[in-house]
Amino acid sequence: MTITQKKPEPALKAFVPFGEGPLGRLGRVLRTDSLAAVGIGLILLMVVLAVFGQWIAPFPEQGMGQTNISQRNLAPGALHWLGTDQLGRDVLSRIVMGARPALTVSLFVVAIAALIGVPLGAIAGYRGGWLDEVLMRITEVFQSFPPLLLAMVTVAVLGPSMTNAGIALAICWWPWYARLVRAEARSLRDRPFVEAARAMGVPTWKIIGQHILRNCSTPILVQATVDVGSVILAAGSLAFIGLGAQPPSPDWGLMVAEGRGMVLTSWWISTFPGLAIFLATLGFNLLGDALRDYFDPRQVKR
Amino acid sequence: MEINTVLSRRAFVTTAMLVVGGVAVAACSPGGNKGGNGAASNVLSVAASAAVTTWDPVRSFSTEALYLGNIYEPLIWKNAEGAQEAFSPGIATDWKTSDDGLSWTFTIRSGATFHDGEAVDAAAVKASIDAAKENGGASFIWAPLKSVEAPDASTVVMHLEYPAPMDLVAASTYGAWIVSPKALAAVKADKTYFDAGVDGGSGPYKLASYVPGQKVVLESYADYWNKEAMPSYTTVDISITPDAVTAQQMLTAGEVDFATNVPLENAKDLAAGGDYKVQEYNSPFNYLAFFNTTKPPLDNVKVREALSYAMPYADIIEIGGQGYGTQSHGPVPKGIFPYADSVPQYKQDLDKAAALLAEAGHPGGGFSLNLSYASENPAEARFVPLIKDALAKVGVEVTVRAELFNQQWESAKADPKSAQDIFVLYYWPTYSDAGADNLYSLFHSSEKPYFNLSYWNNADYDALVDKAGKLAGTDKEAAGKVYREAMDVLYKEAPGAFFYDAHAVSVIPNGLTFGKFNENYPFTVFFAPVRPSS
Numbered sequence: 001m002t003i004t005q006k007k008p009e010p011a012l013k014a015f016v017p018f019g020e021g022p023l024g025r026l027g028r029v030l031r032t033d034s035l036a037a038v039g040i041g042l043i044l045l046m047v048v049l050a051v052f053g054q055w056i057a058p059f060p061e062q063g064m065g066q067t068n069i070s071q072r073n074l075a076p077g078a079l080h081w082l083g084t085d086q087l088g089r090d091v092l093s094r095i096v097m098g099a100r101p102a103l104t105v106s107l108f109v110v111a112i113a114a115l116i117g118v119p120l121g122a123i124a125g126y127r128g129g130w131l132d133e134v135l136m137r138i139t140e141v142f143q144s145f146p147p148l149l150l151a152m153v154t155v156a157v158l159g160p161s162m163t164n165a166g167i168a169l170a171i172c173w174w175p176w177y178a179r180l181v182r183a184e185a186r187s188l189r190d191r192p193f194v195e196a197a198r199a200m201g202v203p204t205w206k207i208i209g210q211h212i213l214r215n216c217s218t219p220i221l222v223q224a225t226v227d228v229g230s231v232i233l234a235a236g237s238l239a240f241i242g243l244g245a246q247p248p249s250p251d252w253g254l255m256v257a258e259g260r261g262m263v264l265t266s267w268w269i270s271t272f273p274g275l276a277i278f279l280a281t282l283g284f285n286l287l288g289d290a291l292r293d294y295f296d297p298r299q300v301k302r
Numbered sequence: 303m304e305i306n307t308v309l310s311r312r313a314f315v316t317t318a319m320l321v322v323g324g325v326a327v328a329a330c331s332p333g334g335n336k337g338g339n340g341a342a343s344n345v346l347s348v349a350a351s352a353a354v355t356t357w358d359p360v361r362s363f364s365t366e367a368l369y370l371g372n373i374y375e376p377l378i379w380k381n382a383e384g385a386q387e388a389f390s391p392g393i394a395t396d397w398k399t400s401d402d403g404l405s406w407t408f409t410i411r412s413g414a415t416f417h418d419g420e421a422v423d424a425a426a427v428k429a430s431i432d433a434a435k436e437n438g439g440a441s442f443i444w445a446p447l448k449s450v451e452a453p454d455a456s457t458v459v460m461h462l463e464y465p466a467p468m469d470l471v472a473a474s475t476y477g478a479w480i481v482s483p484k485a486l487a488a489v490k491a492d493k494t495y496f497d498a499g500v501d502g503g504s505g506p507y508k509l510a511s512y513v514p515g516q517k518v519v520l521e522s523y524a525d526y527w528n529k530e531a532m533p534s535y536t537t538v539d540i541s542i543t544p545d546a547v548t549a550q551q552m553l554t555a556g557e558v559d560f561a562t563n564v565p566l567e568n569a570k571d572l573a574a575g576g577d578y579k580v581q582e583y584n585s586p587f588n589y590l591a592f593f594n595t596t597k598p599p600l601d602n603v604k605v606r607e608a609l610s611y612a613m614p615y616a617d618i619i620e621i622g623g624q625g626y627g628t629q630s631h632g633p634v635p636k637g638i639f640p641y642a643d644s645v646p647q648y649k650q651d652l653d654k655a656a657a658l659l660a661e662a663g664h665p666g667g668g669f670s671l672n673l674s675y676a677s678e679n680p681a682e683a684r685f686v687p688l689i690k691d692a693l694a695k696v697g698v699e700v701t702v703r704a705e706l707f708n709q710q711w712e713s714a715k716a717d718p719k720s721a722q723d724i725f726v727l728y729y730w731p732t733y734s735d736a737g738a739d740n741l742y743s744l745f746h747s748s749e750k751p752y753f754n755l756s757y758w759n760n761a762d763y764d765a766l767v768d769k770a771g772k773l774a775g776t777d778k779e780a781a782g783k784v785y786r787e788a789m790d791v792l793y794k795e796a797p798g799a800f801f802y803d804a805h806a807v808s809v810i811p812n813g814l815t816f817g818k819f820n821e822n823y824p825f826t827v828f829f830a831p832v833r834p835s836s
Contacts, residue, residue: 067691069617086567087621087687159709160677242677246704248687258683261547261565 029294036293039286042279049099056096062089063097065248073266083268085258087248091268095276098250102280105166106231110224112170117177118220122208124178125185136182139175147172148234155243162251165235165244173227180223184216218295222288229284236277252277346535346832349543349552349561352825354518356439357496358489359479359503360430363439367475368562369518369540371826373417374479374503377408377427377458377472380734380822383584383637389469393422393480393504394458397472403465403776408458408472414527416482417501417508422527424452430480431460440477443733446775465775467735470639474733475823480504506533506830516542520829534833553811560814562827566624566681569809578809583819584637585806586734588630589622589681590744591673591689591799592725592756596718599669604662606796609724610648611655614692619802622685626807630800632789633729633744634736637821639778640770640785641736646793647800655696667697671723674714677704681804682726689724700724715750718757725755734822737774737785741767745797756797763791 030037054060058081062068068088076083082091124135142150147169154168185208188194194211202210236253238244245251247258252273259269352368359374377394381387389397396409414422428450435444446466451459460468472478485502489495499512506528507520520538541558543549550564550572564572573580593600593609600606619627628636631645659667673689675682683704690700703722705713714721731739743752746767747759770784792798806819817831 065687065690067621067687069621069688072621086684156706159705161704246677246702247683248690248702261567263547264550265568265571 025294029290033290033293035286036290039283039288039290042283043287046099046103046280046283049096050103051100053096053100057090057093059090059093060097063093063250065089065250067248073262073269075266076268082272083266085255085269086262086266091255091272094250094255095252095273098252098255098273098276099280101162101245101249102232102235102252102277103228105162105169105235106228108166109169109173109231109235110227112166113173113227114177114220114224116170117174117179118181118213120174121178121181122185122212122216125182126189126204126208126212128186128189132182135178139178142172142175143179145172148237151234151238152241152243155238160243160246162235162239162245162249165238168238169231169234173231176227177220177223180219181213181216184219185212188212188215218292222292222295225291226285226288229281229288232280232284233277344534344536345539346537346560346829347539347558348541348827348829349549349558350518350540350827351542351544351546351549351563353515353542353544354512357499357501357509357512359481359501360433360437360477360486360489361439362479363476365825367823367825368827369509369520370479370503371475371505371823372507372520372538372829373501373505373509374481375505376474376478376480378469380470380473380820382818382820382822389473392473393427394472397469399468399776404462406460406462406468406472408460410456410458411527412456414504415525416484416504417523418482418484420482420484422480422504423455424458425455426483427458427480428452429483429486431458433481433486434477434479438477440474440732443471443474443477446471462775465772467774467778470733470735473822475826476732478733506531507538510537518542522830531830533830535829538829553809560811560832561809564809566626566807569624569626569807572809576812578811581808581810581816581819582626583806583808584635584821585804585819586635586638586730586736586821586824587728587804587806588633588635588730589618589685589726589728589801589804590630590633591801592727592744593797593799594718594721594723594725594755594757595759595797596757597723599662599664600671600723602662603795604658605664607648608655608658608662608696609693609698610796610799611651611658612692612696612698613648613799613801614650614688615648615801616650617688617692618685621688622681623802623804626805627802628805630803632792632800633740633798634785634789635730635740635803635821638731638734638736640741640782642782642786642789645786645789648793648796650692652692652695659696659698664697667693667699670699670701672701672703673724673726674703674705674710674722675726676707676710676728678706679728682728685801686726689726714755715752718751721755721757727753727755729753730824735774737767737770737781741785741788742771745792758795758797760791760795760797763788763795766791 049056057063070088071084072086072088074080074084080090084090120135124132150172151168154171155164158164194207197207197211235244239251239253240257245254247254255273256270259266263270350368352365354366355364356362356366359370362370375392378392378397379390381390393410393414394408395411397406399406410424410427416422431450435441435447446462446464448461448463453459482502499509501509506523506526508523510519510521512518518540522533522536526532543552546563546565549561550568552558553561553564569580572578593606595601615629619625619629629647631643631647634641675686677683686702690702693700714725729740745754745758745763747764748754751757766784766788770781770788773781773784806824808819810816813835815833815835817828
């Protein structure tokens with residue numbers, strides 16, 4: 001929430017939100033918060049690469065793993081902008097082709113985590129009592145392990161692959177949603193409009209769906225956006241230690257690992273994929289911040 | 303005897319790769335020390351990759367061999383390839399076998415002592431061998447042994463069930479260390495005796511201190527019997543550093559004098575800088591692939607031949623081994639009995655491969671195969687994409703499955719019909735008899751698959767290997783000949799493809815001199831012969 005606007009604004013501007021529409025608010029967030037614009041730009045770039053990667057990458061087959069060993073370990077140059085790796089594959093192409101799996105896995109993980117965590121959290125928070133106790137103790141069991149460690153153990157059991165890494169990360173991620181939603185649900189369930197609904201005999205599932213979940217969608221959305229970035233980092237970490245994506249797939253974490261031994265001599269093999277992970281994670285974090293500002297007018301300016 | 307090789311394999315599949323994938327320096331060949339003056343400041347600091355799974359020399363079957371070879375001695379040492387004699391004396395000064403090959407007599411040296419002051423004698427040897435046979439990590443190497451006797455203080459006689467090369471067994475890098483009777487009694491009473499980091503050896507170094515996962519300190523043993531081989535460095539201060547990149551950084555920053563393994567891909571660059579030299583030796587490690595012979599299309603020998611011709615051997619060595627290796631002649635690694643240059647090799651020839659596929663009824667390929675490899679092995683991860691690309695050129699699509707070795711192996715042993723089509727394996731013999739180990743374990747038929755993951759069943763091959771195994775106890779030369787015939791069958795029937803024998807690569811700082819790497823003790827770095835370069 002850095003204050004970066006160039007022109008001084010009228011003092012009353014802060015009260016305007018009551019009168020502006022969603023698009024206006026989006027425009028204002030983008031205008032006044034240039035970091036949000038950077039975040040959205042990065043995400044858009046990543047989405048474009050993920051969708052159109054095979055037409056953008058200069059060497060799409062190499063991006064998918066085809067080797068070309070006569071051209072190996074070339075420094076960045078005119079033909080290979082970001083150099084080539086140990087098997088002679090174009091690093092830029094591999095980064096471009098890596099956007100799709102990175103995005104797919106992280107969206108998959110966050111979706112699964114939310115699908116499990118949100119309903120459980122809502123039920124626990126709304127119903128309270130023994131059910132709440134049981135569900136929360138279960139989430140605590142999961143949360144008592146560092147998330148990456150739990151994921152490592154899970155992958156070690158399931159076998160290392162991109163899919164299993166996704167499943168393992170989803171298993172580690174859902175408790176955070178459960179707890180987030182539970183806290184919101186608890187504070188909502190005694191509010192007059194919920195009590196009114198209950199008094200009118202609205203069934204529980206409907207109250208949870210219409211009143212509880214709808215009213216905690218903002219924190220879920222913000223959390224999910226930030227988490228997409230975190231999952232890209234976590235999936236990259238698993239691939240780095242050999243428990244995620246496997247060669248020859250173009251995974252950023254795997255690429256960092258492949259070039260790690262030569263980081264002192266052929267620095268480009270590891271550096272650029274590392275940069276890609278950094279920018280993707282940064283983008284989603286900035287977007288998460290911007291979303292919170294967007295949905296919560298009270299937080300826009302301080 | 304192949305049964306337990308897996309114990310070691312499980313434990314040290316990672317570090318084993320570091321030895322070859324990275325760098326191992328070992329120096330064996332006791333003797334030749336002229337300047338062992340033992341000044342007080344004589345500390346050699348080392349970054350070593352090897353973890354210690356146990357300090358119990360009897361149970362040891364893993365990476366701690368790096369240290370144990372300095373602390374303990376076997377009855378005899380197997381010499382590195384190229385030495386005039388096959389063996390050097392260790393605790394035994396002399397050894398011979400009876401004419402029928404059913405008994406071996408070892409003469410024990412006098413005047414040697416264990417680090418705890420006990421005398422090295424025949425009774426100690428008998429106790430050590432009995433312990434190793436009973437509950438050693440590599441107890442299976444003693445399978446031929448019926449009983450061992452110590453008729454007097456300097457004589458040990460082994461009685462065998464059937465003739466076997468007990469000289470090789472006695473020189474094994476696992477399960478053959480001679481241990482102080484005091485230590486054996488102590489560990490019998492308390493299984494955790496060795497855990498604190500104590501030893502019961504007679505070698506040139508004793509274990510001075512041990513911090514799990516961090517440090518091993520060795521100190522020279524002043525009363526070591528072999529005054530000619532006294533260590534030059536009185537203290538060896540070892541930081542346990544599993545990560546090769548970290549080890550390289552410690553080395554180049556001057557934090558350590560020597561690193562047992564640095565990333566293989568950096569060896570040449572380090573040498574080019576002028577401060578280090580690269581030494582390359584044969585090792586007992588090799589890479590091969592099994593073809594699943596139980597199901598189409600690989601049940602057809604023509605298809606297997608075609609794939610053997612399609613493999614990019616030179617590229618695999620160049621990329622997988624970073625150039626440090628030679629193409630295999632069958633499953634026996636170069637320098638290990640019964641290796642022979644005369645065993646034919648396939649060379650990559652895509653036209654021939656395509657022709658053979660057409661002959662087999664698969665013109666232009668058109669089928670797909672799945673290949674599994676051990677994901678924790680960096681060399682395999684590097685070269686497997688090359689296999690996929692090469693087979694694609696003859697129209698065979700390969701789906702790659704990366705699995706942790708244990709999972710790869712478990713699913714391969716389950717049901718051959720539903721198992722992988724191609725299994726990439728990194729292998730080495732437990733002791734220096736690749737006939738009894740590699741040739742038998744990898745391709746001899748068995749009721750249930752173990753390491754014979756081609757699931758191949760060839761009566762001629764089985765008969766030849768069985769015959770050679772029996773001959774090896776009495777006539778190694780004749781046994782070698784029969785083993786070679788067996789390897790010719792392997793070439794013709796192509797149940798597997800033999801990629802390369804990896805080299806052990808050492809990056810040696812200019813300031814140090816090491817002995818020769820000994821492929822019979824591939825996990826051990828011998829510190830006694832290390833001295834400053836003059």
